[in-house]
Amino acid sequence: MNWVESVYSKHYEWGNLFAGGVVDYHHEKAALVKQLAGPSKKRILELGSGGGQTACAMAKLGHTVVAVELVQGAHENGRALAKELGISNIEFIHGNFYNVDFSDRFDVVCYWDGFGVGTDEEQHKLLKRIDGWLKPEGCALIDVYTPWYASYTAGIESPISAIATRRYDFDADQCRWLDSWWPIEDKAQMVTQSLRCYSPADLRMLLQGTGLTLDRYEAGGAMDWQKGEYHEKAPLKKAMYYTAKLIQE
Numbered sequence: 500m501n502w503v504e505s506v507y508s509k510h511y512e513w514g515n516l517f518a519g520g521v522v523d524y525h526h527e528k529a530a531l532v533k534q535l536a537g538p539s540k541k542r543i544l545e546l547g548s549g550g551g552q553t554a555c556a557m558a559k560l561g562h563t564v565v566a567v568e569l570v571q572g573a574h575e576n577g578r579a580l581a582k583e584l585g586i587s588n589i590e591f592i593h594g595n596f597y598n599v600d601f602s603d604r605f606d607v608v609c610y611w612d613g614f615g616v617g618t619d620e621e622q623h624k625l626l627k628r629i630d631g632w633l634k635p636e637g638c639a640l641i642d643v644y645t646p647w648y649a650s651y652t653a654g655i656e657s658p659i660s661a662i663a664t665r666r667y668d669f670d671a672d673q674c675r676w677l678d679s680w681w682p683i684e685d686k687a688q689m690v691t692q693s694l695r696c697y698s699p700a701d702l703r704m705l706l707q708g709t710g711l712t713l714d715r716y717e718a719g720g721a722m723d724w725q726k727g728e729y730h731e732k733a734p735l736k737k738a739m740y741y742t743a744k745l746i747q748e
């Protein structure tokens with residue numbers, strides 16, 4: 500997992516990912532909290548909060564949010580964005596979610612678009628930590644990438660921004676989605692994100708001994724690369740990811 504900070508720093512530098520502020524994607528993630536965890540206002544821990552846009556969208560809905568992010572520039576973007584939007588019910592923490600700890604527990608722990616950067620052992624350790632952060636009736640909402648979508652994308656190249664491009668690959672033996680980015684002008688600077696993919700059956704096995712169990716899941720979207728269209732909702736067998744709702748055993 501040593502690659503995490505350097506790779507995501509480059510994503511944020513090359514991808515122009517903070518430009519639009521809070522957009523539909525972030526509001527849709529925020530709306531999932533009500534859909535999967537119920538209508539009351541929650542105390543939420545967001546892991547790997549990136550530029551803080553979803554944290555802002557969740558806070559705007561009345562939730563109280565603690566947002567943890569490893570990459571300094573992304574963390575700072577979150578703070579600045581919340582200030583600009585006049586949002587005060589978010590605490591931004593610059594840190595590693597394998598090290599940080601909290602005095603209070605949470606109704607919801609969410610990890611949008613990022614689970615799987617580690618080994619199975621590391622993911623298992625993180626899930627145990629999440630169990631320890633939850634209130635007894637709480638739940639975790641975690642986006643989990645699917646092997647079939649990752650395999651389908653192998654070999655696809657697509658632009659990221661005006662200055663960068665990406666290429667997908669799939670390590671079938673290790674079941675990891677490989678996503679390489681580089682500046683168009685200098686391919687030698689390529690960085691690769693490597694994400695462990697789990698079917699729901701695999702996830703149930705990973706969860707053994709963590710204190711958490713898979714309660715339900717919602718299939719996410721998928722890109723139709725032949726038509727160049729992104730579909731917000733796809734059947735699980737085609738979806739890029741599913742959002743898993745985990746509860747305590």
Ligand SMILES: C[S@@+](CC[C@H](N)C(=O)[O-])C[C@H]1O[C@@H](n2cnc3c(N)ncnc32)[C@H](O)[C@@H]1O
Pocket residue numbers: 503504507546547548549550553567568569570573594595596597610611612613616
């Ligand atoms: C693919 S990005 C997604 C960001 C955001 N959740 C979103 O949906 O836009 C994953 C984020 O998780 C962060 N991250 C990965 N491992 C982390 C760790 N151990 N502690 C804190 N943040 C971490 C990365 O720095 C990156 O910003």
